[in-house]
Amino acid sequence: MFPAIPNPPVTPPAPKFGEADLVRRSASEVTPPATRLTEVAKLIDVSKCIGCKACQAACIEWNNLHEEIGYNTGFYTNPPDLTENSFTLMRFTEWVNPETDNLEWLIRKDGCMHCADPGCLKACPSPGAIVQYSNGIVDFVHENCIGCGYCIKGCPFNIPRISKVDHTAYKCTLCSDRVAVGQGPACQKACPTQAIVFGTKDEMKDWADFRIKDLKSRGYDNAGLYDPQGVGGTHVMYVLQHADKPSLYAGLPDNPRISPLVETWKGVTKYVGLAAMGFAVAAGFVHHLIAGPNRVSPEDEAEAEKLAGGKPT
Amino acid sequence: MSRDRTRPIIMPNAVPAAVPADVEPGDAVHPGKPVTVDRYSGAARINHWITAVSLVLLALSGMALFTPKLFFLTGLFGGGQWTRAIHPWIGVVLFFSFMGLFFRFWRANLPAREDGVWVARISDVLGGHEERLPEVGKYNAGQKAVFWSMSALILLLITSGIVMWDQYFYSFTTIEQKRVAILAHSIAAVVAICVWIVHVYAAIWVRGTLSAMTRGHVTGGWAWRHHRKWLRELVQKPGRRTPAE
Numbered sequence: 001m002f003p004a005i006p007n008p009p010v011t012p013p014a015p016k017f018g019e020a021d022l023v024r025r026s027a028s029e030v031t032p033p034a035t036r037l038t039e040v041a042k043l044i045d046v047s048k049c050i051g052c053k054a055c056q057a058a059c060i061e062w063n064n065l066h067e068e069i070g071y072n073t074g075f076y077t078n079p080p081d082l083t084e085n086s087f088t089l090m091r092f093t094e095w096v097n098p099e100t101d102n103l104e105w106l107i108r109k110d111g112c113m114h115c116a117d118p119g120c121l122k123a124c125p126s127p128g129a130i131v132q133y134s135n136g137i138v139d140f141v142h143e144n145c146i147g148c149g150y151c152i153k154g155c156p157f158n159i160p161r162i163s164k165v166d167h168t169a170y171k172c173t174l175c176s177d178r179v180a181v182g183q184g185p186a187c188q189k190a191c192p193t194q195a196i197v198f199g200t201k202d203e204m205k206d207w208a209d210f211r212i213k214d215l216k217s218r219g220y221d222n223a224g225l226y227d228p229q230g231v232g233g234t235h236v237m238y239v240l241q242h243a244d245k246p247s248l249y250a251g252l253p254d255n256p257r258i259s260p261l262v263e264t265w266k267g268v269t270k271y272v273g274l275a276a277m278g279f280a281v282a283a284g285f286v287h288h289l290i291a292g293p294n295r296v297s298p299e300d301e302a303e304a305e306k307l308a309g310g311k312p313t
Numbered sequence: 314m315s316r317d318r319t320r321p322i323i324m325p326n327a328v329p330a331a332v333p334a335d336v337e338p339g340d341a342v343h344p345g346k347p348v349t350v351d352r353y354s355g356a357a358r359i360n361h362w363i364t365a366v367s368l369v370l371l372a373l374s375g376m377a378l379f380t381p382k383l384f385f386l387t388g389l390f391g392g393g394q395w396t397r398a399i400h401p402w403i404g405v406v407l408f409f410s411f412m413g414l415f416f417r418f419w420r421a422n423l424p425a426r427e428d429g430v431w432v433a434r435i436s437d438v439l440g441g442h443e444e445r446l447p448e449v450g451k452y453n454a455g456q457k458a459v460f461w462s463m464s465a466l467i468l469l470l471i472t473s474g475i476v477m478w479d480q481y482f483y484s485f486t487t488i489e490q491k492r493v494a495i496l497a498h499s500i501a502a503v504v505a506i507c508v509w510i511v512h513v514y515a516a517i518w519v520r521g522t523l524s525a526m527t528r529g530h531v532t533g534g535w536a537w538r539h540h541r542k543w544l545r546e547l548v549q550k551p552g553r554r555t556p557a558e
Contacts, residue, residue, distance in 0.1 A: 027381030028381060125378045125379070125380075125384060126384065127381060145393075146387075146392075146393030146396065146397045147394060147397055147398075148378060148479075149479040149483070150378075152488060152491070153492050162479060167394060167397075167480075261489075261492040261493060261495075261496050262496075264496055265492075265495055265496040265499055269500055269503070270379065270380050270499075273500070273503035274380065276504075276507055277503065277506050280506075280510040280511065281510055284510065284511075284514035284518075287514075287518070288514075288518060291439060291441055292441075293518060293520050294441045294443075294518055294519045294520060295520045295521075296521050296532060296534040296535045296537075296538050297538070300534035300535070300538040301347045301532060301534030302534075303534070303537045304348040304532070304536060304537040304544065305344070305346060305348050307348075307533070307544065307545070308344040308348045308533055308544075308548050309344050
């Protein structure tokens with residue numbers, strides 16, 4: 001077993017990271033910190049998950065969320081989708097493996113992946129509403145959020161949700177408040193099978209290797225780590241039995257990347273657009289300087305009087 | 314002043330003719346020194362200025378969300394949350410207000426024979442050589458281009474705007490559709506702002522134009538210089554005069 005993270009000391013420790021450790025801040029420039037923190041990661045071993053939803057309950061409890069009383073949609077997945085009160089969600093998929101003819105129950109804990117290249121942060125128009133720490137955690141800062149929902153369009157994993165109550169965006173924080181004092185995320189703490197483990201990203205990769213070897217020895221030839229490079233790698237990773245087909249797991253993107261539409265909108269459109277507007281204004285000034293005002297001459301007025309004056313008034 | 318478009322007006326030495334498409338209700342010539350020509354009714358002007366104010370507010374609030382460099386503009390609207398909330402509603406005002414303008418002006422903006430020549434001689438237009446241009450009706454080809462491009466852009470903006478108006482319409486479209494909408498919305502907005510810059514600049518450059526949209530009338534000389542065909546039509550139609558005359 002992976003050694004459990006020890007309980008916190010009784011005396012409150014100083015936070016291990018904060019404002020000084022930002023590597024990215026939405027709609028603003030930051031000077032990268034001189035010393036970077038060690039990258040952390042949460043590893044979710046889907047093969048060890050029993051679908052108990054302890055992580056969901058722990059998340060709601062730690063973050064003091066109040067999910068609405070739901071309804072039965074005929075699936076174990078409950079609520080049926082992530083909400084502003086459910087930062088994480090067990091997604092259940094029943095799949096018949098065509099090679100073995102076995103029914104496989106694939107249970108994936110969905111939630112923010114904490115991308116190294118976060119689409120939400122790139123799409124965000126509000127300075128400081130989304131931040132990325134040098135340890136890899138991507139966090140929403142609610143007092144700066146304007147509720148526009150651009151993060152939803154930026155996210156390759158369809159994670160953020162806008163609250164209808166305070167009109168700000170919510171998602172998994174990777175328990176940044178817990179990690180800051182040396183604890184693992186609440187979901188990790190609650191997981192009874194240690195399907196969720198937390199540590200440095202390197203440790204998690206090593207642990208994943210160990211797990212993948214174990215799975216391969218049990219006949220899961222395609223077992224592997226889900227750490228998609230299209231978004232620069234993630235700080236929430238999965239061990240999948242069928243890593244060749246991530247989309248089996250309730251539509252986990254096979255090759256996630258920030259949508260080219262979002263890249264175009266936030267990239268070339270912004271620069272070309274501003275340049276075009278600036279050019280239009282500049283062209284007006286230059287034209288006015290060169291051509292001068294287009295004035296009506298006294299002759300024009302006289303012609304008009306001749307034309308109109310002949311008629312009775 | 315009411316007008317019957319179908320009733321031919323009989324004039325001495327003239328064949329009966331229908332009212333030309335570019336003569337709008339309220340257009341009239343008042344002989345005098347100088348001649349004044351009524352160009353926009355009070356209702357049309359109010360309609361125009363509601364549209365203008367909405368468009369400027371939309372441009373400011375939209376630009377604030379378009380680029381971080383201009384995010385400070387949200388301060389004009391009471392902060393980011395207010396800007397996000399109010400921008401779509403101003404868009405609704407603009408849409409209906411512009412629809413009013415569209416139905417007022419579309420007939421006068423239909424293409425005319427002289428438009429092609431006007432466009433071909435665009436360098437004379439920019440050089441201010443009106444004498445080398447064909448006589449044009451109430452609107453020249455440039456004004457028509459502004460009218461039709463704004464019509465198309467505003468239709469595109471309201472459509473894409475509703476797709477990305479998450480507060481009320483989130484569940485009706487997919488995220489991918491919203492991404493298309495947001496890209497289309499920003500490009501259409503950039504083009505619309507450029508068209509607006511051309512529109513405002515033309516009104517400033519061509520002196521004597523602004524009074525058409527403020528006081529409602531222009532001088533006869535202005536009409537003679539820039540919209541001579543329209544002026545001739547107005548002079549030839551006694552029905553266009555005010556009853557006091």
